[in-house]
Amino acid sequence: MSETSPTFEGLSLDCRGMKCPRPIIEIARRIREVSVGALVELLADDPAAGPDLAAWCRMRGQTLVASDPPRFLVRRES
Amino acid sequence: MDSSSGEPMLPAARQAWLDAQQAGWGDPARLHRPGRLAAQALDQAREVVAATVGARPDEVIFTASEAHANQAAIAGLAVGRRRVGSRIVTTAVDHSSALAAAAATGYHTAVEVDHDGHVDLERWAAAVHAPGTAAACIQVANHEVGTMQPYADAAQICQRADVPLMLDATSALGRIDLAEASGWSVLTGWAGAFGGPTSVGILVIKKNVRWRAPYLTDDYQDGRWPGVPDVPAIYSAAVALDCWVRSGRAVGDRQHDLVDRLRTEIVQRVPDVDVAGDPVRRVPHLLTFSVLYVDGETLTLELDQAGFAVASGSACSASSEHPSHVLAAMGALTHGNVRVGLTWTTSAEEIDRFLAVLPPIVAQIRSTVGAS
Numbered sequence: 001m002s003e004t005s006p007t008f009e010g011l012s013l014d015c016r017g018m019k020c021p022r023p024i025i026e027i028a029r030r031i032r033e034v035s036v037g038a039l040v041e042l043l044a045d046d047p048a049a050g051p052d053l054a055a056w057c058r059m060r061g062q063t064l065v066a067s068d069p070p071r072f073l074v075r076r077e078s
Numbered sequence: 079m080d081s082s083s084g085e086p087m088l089p090a091a092r093q094a095w096l097d098a099q100q101a102g103w104g105d106p107a108r109l110h111r112p113g114r115l116a117a118q119a120l121d122q123a124r125e126v127v128a129a130t131v132g133a134r135p136d137e138v139i140f141t142a143s144e145a146h147a148n149q150a151a152i153a154g155l156a157v158g159r160r161r162v163g164s165r166i167v168t169t170a171v172d173h174s175s176a177l178a179a180a181a182a183t184g185y186h187t188a189v190e191v192d193h194d195g196h197v198d199l200e201r202w203a204a205a206v207h208a209p210g211t212a213a214a215c216i217q218v219a220n221h222e223v224g225t226m227q228p229y230a231d232a233a234q235i236c237q238r239a240d241v242p243l244m245l246d247a248t249s250a251l252g253r254i255d256l257a258e259a260s261g262w263s264v265l266t267g268w269a270g271a272f273g274g275p276t277s278v279g280i281l282v283i284k285k286n287v288r289w290r291a292p293y294l295t296d297d298y299q300d301g302r303w304p305g306v307p308d309v310p311a312i313y314s315a316a317v318a319l320d321c322w323v324r325s326g327r328a329v330g331d332r333q334h335d336l337v338d339r340l341r342t343e344i345v346q347r348v349p350d351v352d353v354a355g356d357p358v359r360r361v362p363h364l365l366t367f368s369v370l371y372v373d374g375e376t377l378t379l380e381l382d383q384a385g386f387a388v389a390s391g392s393a394c395s396a397s398s399e400h401p402s403h404v405l406a407a408m409g410a411l412t413h414g415n416v417r418v419g420l421t422w423t424t425s426a427e428e429i430d431r432f433l434a435v436l437p438p439i440v441a442q443i444r445s446t447v448g449a450s
Contacts, residue, residue: 020393020401021413025371025449048393048401048412055352055411059370 010034012041016070020048024056031062031076038076045070079432080387081419082221082249082364084270088422091274091318098310105306107297116309123309123316130323131247131265132257133282139302140312141279144248144268145175148215150281150292150303151244151264152179155213158288159242163210167241169197169217169227170407176215176246177403185210194356195225195408203235213242218250218259221271222391222404222417223355224337224364226254233261242287249361251280252322253330263287269315272322273422277308278315326422333420334362336429340418341365347437352411363420366391368405369440371449372414380443381416384435389417 011034015023023044031040042053053072057064066073087095102119104112124135141147152166164184168176171191180186187205191197197216206214214236219226229245236243242263247256252272256265264287267280283289283302295301322329338357345351350370369377374392381388391402392415401412418432 019373021371021373021447021449024413025447028371028449046393047399048406051401051406051409051412054409055368056370058409059350059352059411 008039008041010039010041013043015042015044015046015049018044018046020044020046020052023049024052027053027074028056028060031074034076036076036078039065040074040076042072042074043070044072079418079420079424079428080389081271081421082389082417083419084276085273085419085421087275087314088273088318088321090321091314094317095275095310095314098313102309102313104309106309107306119309119313120307123312126316126320126323127267127280127282130251130256130319131282132259133265133284136300137282137284139281139283139299140307140315141281141303142277143279144173144266144270145279147266147268147279147281148173148175148244148246149179151266151283151289152176152213152215153183153292154283154289155242155244155264155287156183157290157292159212163212165205165208165211167202167205167211167214169202169215171195171197171220171222171225171404172215172217173221173246173248174403176244180215183212191407193409195220195223195354195404196356197227197232199228199231199235202232203239206235206239206241211239211241213244213263215244215246217246217248218254218256219361219364220355220404221249222364222402223366223408223410224249224360225356226250226359226361230259230261233259237261242289249364252319252326253361253363264289269311269318272318274315274318275311277311280315329422330362333424336420336424336426337362337365337418339429340433343433344436347433348440354405354408354410365418365420366405366410367416368392368411369414369416370411371447372440372443373447374413374415376443377414377416377439380439381435384439386432386435389419391415391417 063075104116106117124138128135166180245262251267265282269278270276353367374390393401
């Protein structure tokens with residue numbers, strides 16, 4: 001679940017193979033493990049992950065820093 | 079509350095269908111009495127549609143569905159304009175049948191929309207003016223979120239560029255006054271959207287438009303749609319449309335208020351809900367919202383158990399692996415999606431009950447998946 005990918009040092013959530021809303025539930029649950037300002041990497045290959053992560057960031061005041069499916073980077077803002 | 083993919087037949091339309099089965103069953107091309115009665119009924123139906131959209135009766139064609147009408151409109155404009163080029167311009171939120179027809183034609187440019195679903199008119203103009211544009215396509219109002227497009231402005235841009243416009247009026251026919259709408263070349267609609275039979279699509283082609291049938295035709299409907307028309311269904315469709323045009327205004331006002339109430343109260347009663355679309359400039363009867371952390375299929379089935387039939391644009395609950403292209407293009411949340419379409423008879427009491435059952439259903443699903 002939280003393996004660190006070779007290129008990313010920090011919290012990485014591997015949600016590949018999961019259907020939405022599961023990847024969004026995972027990042028919502030785990031983002032508090034990092035401090036405000038830090039990045040979380042999310043790997044998700046469900047076609048809804050891109051739009052839903054962007055919408056979740058908008059609704060929850062977080063920032064989607066990079067969206068390159070299946071890899072996404074979110075910065076914790078609050 | 080699932081009128082977004084067809085509302086139950088209005089009683090007057092059902093009665094008209096039965097009556098027409100008695101008297102108008104004949105082949106309208108025949109000279110015998112049943113044939114003449116059928117031809118009369120067909121003419122009346124054309125007149126009703128023509129008056130509603132500001133066209134001439136002989137410009138009205140009846141197809142077999144909304145998808146057929148959209149495909150015929152776009153492919154026919156593309157054939158008529160093939161010397162100019164093969165680019166079809168649509169918005170990113172058009173009906174999937176229009177998007178598929180545009181993609182099949184050659185070059186397809188889907189112009190982006192804003193968060194409420196309105197097309198970006200500057201990008202629209204740039205795409206329409208690009209060399210090789212055969213035709214453009216826009217909706218009066220979106221079929222999922224209800225947002226009305228700036229279709230009059232979009233039509234003007236097309237006229238200036240000398241590019242024919244297909245106006246998809248499916249969600250608007252009978253609800254939005256289109257008698258004065260101008261600047262379109264081909265207009266499409268579908269009887270299922272206004273309480274007529276689901277088997278009747280509407281295609282209106284203005285006389286001076288370079289449209290060529292993109293399929294084999296015969297003598298029926300002036301060589302624009304083949305096969306003997308299903309006159310009882312078409313007649314019934316016209317009666318349904320006439321009901322909306324003549325006495326639907328009060329119904330539309332009531333629907334508009336009920337959707338306003340849903341828009342306001344759902345976000346008060348359920349935390350983390352994303353309500354989509356333009357709150358004001360919209361068709362009266364449609365509402366789409368998405369519930370964070372909730373799976374659309376589960377939500378739809380739970381609401382069904384509670385006595386509410388709703389649609390969903392979420393991937394798992396739609397008929398595809400992909401979420402609604404409309405929601406994705408708008409940047410709206412796609413999971414946990416509920417699409418409500420009020421019908422002629424939806425009452426304030428039903429809305430009260432919906433608002434009462436939704437919060438505990440959502441809370442229960444969220445607690446099951448460990449999200450709150």
